[in-house]
Amino acid sequence: MPAEVLSLRIVAVTMGILSLAALQAAGNDGYILNIYGNANLDGAIDEKDIEFLQNVIDGNIKATYLSDANVDGAIDRNDIERIIEIINGTEPEITVIDGVNVSVTIKKPVGRIIVEYLDNAQIVQMMGKTSKIVGVENSITKMEELFPEMSKLASVGPMTKDPDYEKILSLNPDLLLVFDEKMTSEKTKKLPGVSVLFAGFPFSDLMNADTSSYADGIRKIGYILDERETAEEYLDWYLDKIERLKMKTSRLDENQRPRVLFGSYPRADSKTFRTYSKIDVLAQEVSLAGGNNIAEDLSEFNVSFGDLRGNPLLYRIDLDSEWVIKQDPDYILLHYPYITYGGEIIPDLPNGYTIDDPSGLKIARENFMSRPEYANLKAVKSGNVYIFSGDLRNELTRGLIGSVYLSKILHPDIFPDLDPEAVHDEYLKNFLDLDYSLDEHGVFVYPPIVKGPGALAGVPDRYYDLVVEDAVPGSR
Incomplete structure (x- = not known):
């Protein structure tokens, strides 16, 4: 929806008070998209978050932990503007909560990416953003059959124990997608100016896949790379296949x-x-x-x-x-x-x-x-x-x-x-x-x-x- 239409929507919200029960019902399926700006704690950032945030500003309801959309420590109309930007895909940066509950801010649009191991390489490939990858962890270079383009890119070596931080920085990446959460903190410290993200893919929770950190990670990458529809298309397929198995084995x-x-x-x-x-x-x-x-x-x-x-x-x-x-x-x-x-x-x-x-x-x-x-x-x-x-x-x-x-x-x-x-x-x-x-x-x-x-x-x-x-x- 165009920004001017959303701005009119904000004006309409200020003329009345939304039902608190209706706002709370937005996230009643148990899944929360862990991106700042998802003020009403449901599965997407949309007009409902604008309505919710306006009611927070008006003092009608309390803010949630994701209400501060621009993460500046204040809940105000600047957060509404940031939500509008996120909806329109024009935000200068986006802040997500990663797979181990750490807040990570990513500058947008993301131009240069380094990926570690299979899952991160495949999510970028799925999103059609292989051209943005400038470097890969060592294993990817040995998998030409699976990564015909990526396998030929610059290797940053193994990322398990002693990463070559100098080599990584020489590639000037905006974003490093890490496979293993254990070294995320160290990599963040050693790579100033690089957003280091553990999306949470290993935490797939197949028996509760729809509310898992895995599904949340797929959606977050969709927002980060401006491929939300691709993320949802994949998750629809993935969750349907799981449900078909559960439907029979649960009996x-x-x-x-x-x-x-x-x-x-x-x-x-x-x-x-x-x-x-x-x-x-x-x-x-x-x-x-x-x-x-x-x-x-x-x-x-x-x-x-x-x-x-x-x-x-x-x-x-x-x-x-x-x-x-x-x-x-x-x-x-x-x-x-x-x-x-x-x-x-x-x-x-x-x-x-x-x-x-x-x-x-x-x-x-x-x-x-x-x-x-x-x-x-x-x-x-x-x-x-x-x-x-x-x-x-x-x-x-x-x-x-x-x-x-x-x-x-x-x-x-x-x-x-x-x-x-x-x-x-x-x-x-x-x-x-x-x-x-x-x-x-x-x-x-x-x-x-x-x-x-x-x-x-x-x-x-x-x-x-x-x-x-x-x-x-x-x-x-």
């Missing part, structure tokens, strides 16, 4: 839910399994796909996102192998990234978008299943041991695509028409605009799902004869 009785261990692939000499608490994507995939996590009764499992602020590694749980053997899960799901955050390559577990040949995962699975201490586990004896690509955990969909594959594996009977590869393909083509054939490329789940004679989901079709013997009958 399962307890005895219909297989007992599942989802953890990192253990080293050959390891006597422990690393699994993850309920706030991690992998644990949430088990819930969404209709499984029972064998770790869910442990106190370490039931941590909250807020607990991470004091201990950012609290989401990890190390389980003694004897305990796992005693639990005897129906399914064992193992995960590991081939290209890590920081750009390290794990050669023993080749998987993801840059790999076509599933032989490496086939061998890794056989090695795990041949360990004598696990020989009598139900999952091993029945062949229900799967390896999932780390890319499915760390890319922007944050567990959605992994959940689709897992739902088909755990419950092929209630998902007879579900094609995980089709959902995966929708994401790549419709949102990332990639010409990437899943029939020909990528190793994401091993053993793969057999769709029909010669057709697989999870690895390229040409490896059908190599892998079909490993496929579990229930997934066919």
Whole structure:
């Protein structure tokens, strides 16, 4: 709406007092867009915020924590003007609350961006703003298949322990999108003049996706990059896919839910399994796909996102192998990234978008299943041991695509028409605009799902004869 029309709207509001109940009802779905200017605490910045703020100024209602739209410490008509600018996309800067509740101000329009790891690279790619990226974290340069343009840009090296701050500053970025919240404070101090933002994508909360920090992060990037419609289009698709899974798996009785261990692939000499608490994507995939996590009764499992602020590694749980053997899960799901955050390559577990040949995962699975201490586990004896690509955990969909594959594996009977590869393909083509054939490329789940004679989901079709013997009958 043009600014002059909004100005007339303000005048109209001053002539009457809005119902407080009506204002409060705006945010009753539980989701709050954490951007200053969202005065009425609902899911968008719009005319309702102008009306709300005018009533605050008139003394009819109290201000909220997002009422100070221009973040100058005063609630006045300047904040109304800033809201009008945000609605029109003409604001000189915007202040958001990031994924760990820190206020970050970003100058607009954003001209130069540096991105870390898969999720941040994909959100900028999805928004059609790849041309604004001037530098990438080291891992992106090794993923040409997923980032055909970005992979050729200047690398700022690994951003995990000792970032090259001099190199970053030499690229003169306006915005750094970080993958890991642990070093956000340090990066902010070391990069004066650069807005450092942890959007909160790792906190996807698949079982409550519509009100999650993940959804909030997508919308905030939409405002920051002036692509709100793109953000909403993606979220509509994402939330619809999750709801379709929940609609079926939520009806399962307890005895219909297989007992599942989802953890990192253990080293050959390891006597422990690393699994993850309920706030991690992998644990949430088990819930969404209709499984029972064998770790869910442990106190370490039931941590909250807020607990991470004091201990950012609290989401990890190390389980003694004897305990796992005693639990005897129906399914064992193992995960590991081939290209890590920081750009390290794990050669023993080749998987993801840059790999076509599933032989490496086939061998890794056989090695795990041949360990004598696990020989009598139900999952091993029945062949229900799967390896999932780390890319499915760390890319922007944050567990959605992994959940689709897992739902088909755990419950092929209630998902007879579900094609995980089709959902995966929708994401790549419709949102990332990639010409990437899943029939020909990528190793994401091993053993793969057999769709029909010669057709697989999870690895390229040409490896059908190599892998079909490993496929579990229930997934066919």
